[in-house]
Amino acid sequence: MAQRIILDCDPGIDDALAIAFAHGHPGIELVGITTVAGNVGLVKTTANALAVSEFVGAAGTPVTAGCAGPLLRPALDARHVHGDSGLGGAVLPPATASPAPGHAIDYIVDTVRAAPGEITLVATGPLTNIALAVKREPRLADWVRRFVIMGGSAGRGNVTPAAEYNIWADPEAAAAVFRAGWTVTMLGLDVTMQTGATEAVLRRMSELGPLGSGLLLPALEQYRSVSEPGGPPVHDVCAVAWVAEPDLFGLVPARVQVEVAGQFTAGMTVTDFDFPGEVGSGNALVAMRIDVDRFWDATLGTYARVAAAMGR
Numbered sequence: 001m002a003q004r005i006i007l008d009c010d011p012g013i014d015d016a017l018a019i020a021f022a023h024g025h026p027g028i029e030l031v032g033i034t035t036v037a038g039n040v041g042l043v044k045t046t047a048n049a050l051a052v053s054e055f056v057g058a059a060g061t062p063v064t065a066g067c068a069g070p071l072l073r074p075a076l077d078a079r080h081v082h083g084d085s086g087l088g089g090a091v092l093p094p095a096t097a098s099p100a101p102g103h104a105i106d107y108i109v110d111t112v113r114a115a116p117g118e119i120t121l122v123a124t125g126p127l128t129n130i131a132l133a134v135k136r137e138p139r140l141a142d143w144v145r146r147f148v149i150m151g152g153s154a155g156r157g158n159v160t161p162a163a164e165y166n167i168w169a170d171p172e173a174a175a176a177v178f179r180a181g182w183t184v185t186m187l188g189l190d191v192t193m194q195t196g197a198t199e200a201v202l203r204r205m206s207e208l209g210p211l212g213s214g215l216l217l218p219a220l221e222q223y224r225s226v227s228e229p230g231g232p233p234v235h236d237v238c239a240v241a242w243v244a245e246p247d248l249f250g251l252v253p254a255r256v257q258v259e260v261a262g263q264f265t266a267g268m269t270v271t272d273f274d275f276p277g278e279v280g281s282g283n284a285l286v287a288m289r290i291d292v293d294r295f296w297d298a299t300l301g302t303y304a305r306v307a308a309a310m311g312r
Contacts, residue, residue, distance in 0.1 A: 002029040003120055003145070003243050006108060008066070010038030010125030011048035013081075013088050013219045014236040018124055018150075019049065020215065021237050021299060023058040024306035027244035031119060032111060033063045034104035038125040038169055039078045040086035042068040045125075048086050050095035055215060057309050059097060066104025066129040070170035078165060081223070088222025090215050108133045109140060116143040120243055124150045124236035126166050131173035134180045141182035149177075150239040152256065152269030153189035154286055160267070164189050167258060168267030175258035178269075184284045186256065187238040188269065191249060191290040195238060196231030197223075204300050208307040216303065237299055242287070245298050250289030253282045 007022055007030060009015040022030045033053065035046045046065045053061050069075040082088060100107070108129065112119045121144045123130050130147075134140045141147075151166035151174070159165045167174045178184055197205070197220055205212040205220075223232030242249050255275035259268040275281050 002027055004029045004031050004115070004118055005120045005122050005240070005243055006032050006034060006111060007240065008034045008036060008104065008108070008121065008123040008125065008129050009049065009236065010036050010045045011052060012039035012045065012086055012125070012236070013223055014234050015039070015124050016048065016052045016087055016215065016219060017234050018236040018240050019052045019058070020056045020211070020306055021302050022240045023056050024302040025244045028240060030058060030061050032107060033061055034066050034107055034129055035063065036066045036104070036125045036129045037068050037075055038166065039082045041075070041077065042066070044086050046099050047095065050097055050099065051092040052215070054095050054097065055092050056211065056306050062100040064100045064102060064104045064107040067132065070126065070128055071131065071172045073170065076169060083222045087219050089218035092214065104129045105133045105136060109137045112140055112143045113137070117145055119144060120146040120148060122148045122239050122243060124239050126169040127151070127173040127177045128170045131176040134177065138180070141180045144182065146185060147182050148185040148187065148239050148242060150187050150192065150236045152186050154269070154271040154288065155190055157268065158189055160264070162265040163267030164269070167269055171258050171260045171267040174267070175260050178256050178258055178283055184256065185242065185251065186269070186284050187242055187249070187287045191287045192235035192238045193233050194290050194292050195233045195235070195295060197234060198231045201231065201296055201300070205303070208303055209310065211303060211307040211310055234299070241295060241298060248291050248295050248298065249287045251285040252288050254284045254286045255282050256284040256286065
């Protein structure tokens with residue numbers, strides 16, 4: 001049975017690829033998309049979510065805008081990584097649809113409340129919307145089927161030596177989310193940095209018609225200019241891939257706390273794998289292993305289904 005998800009995101013190159021995966025994988029039903037400021041500002045992340053959804057054939061998926069900035073700190077985007085538009089070199093047709101009415105916080109709470117135990121909440125951007133949603137309705141932590149993020153790291157960061165971008169962009173929100181009383185499934189840099197799109201992967205993407213030539217390749221070309229030599233990693237795809245095919249990853253129970261006060265370490269996900277074993281002492285399952293070959297087979301297979309539906 002397909003897993004029903006809400007994808008809270010900040011498109012963003014890898015968020016766009018995550019939307020395509022969530023739409024195309026038969027193990028996922030993309031119920032709705034909510035947007036937050038992050039890689040670029042809220043107006044652009046919302047426009048990008050709408051444009052990507054229409055481009056990949058998910059035009060009926062509601063897109064609801066959320067928070068335009070962090071809880072307490074100034075907004076710091078990642079345009080130097082994702083380009084001014086947020087989609088790198090991809091230039092998609094403007095969406096014909098408008099955002100759904102209302103606010104992402106209300107959409108998340110209302111949708112999960114209406115189907116307790118059925119919806120997995122997946123967050124691939126700063127956690128501002130999620131923090132405010134669980135503050136408004138603490139029972140959200142009990143109502144979701146699972147809560148999954150792309151964010152954090154048990155090791156080094158990518159925006160500072162200590163912090164990964166999504167957590168660093170709003171550490172107060174992330175701290176509140178990890179304290180909310182649910183188990184956070186954390187797909188962080190420990191695994192996502194292993195998903196570089198190699199030349200072989202890019203060649204397979206080039207065979208995917210307009211999906212490859214219009215979105216995947218030009219978006220990733222921007223990433224290539226700022227990424228590691230192993231190819232641009234598709235961080236956010238990991239979060240939705242775990243929902244669809246969890247055996248691609250190895251998870252380790254942990255207690256994760258988010259640093260908010262450190263001069264040099266704000267946004268660090270302090271990850272304790274040796275926490276005491278009593279019930280309730282852990283709050284996370286942290287991905288530490290990934291089968292990279294199977295991950296790319298699953299991802300490219302999913303994109304092939306999307307491309308076929310688009311009439312490549």
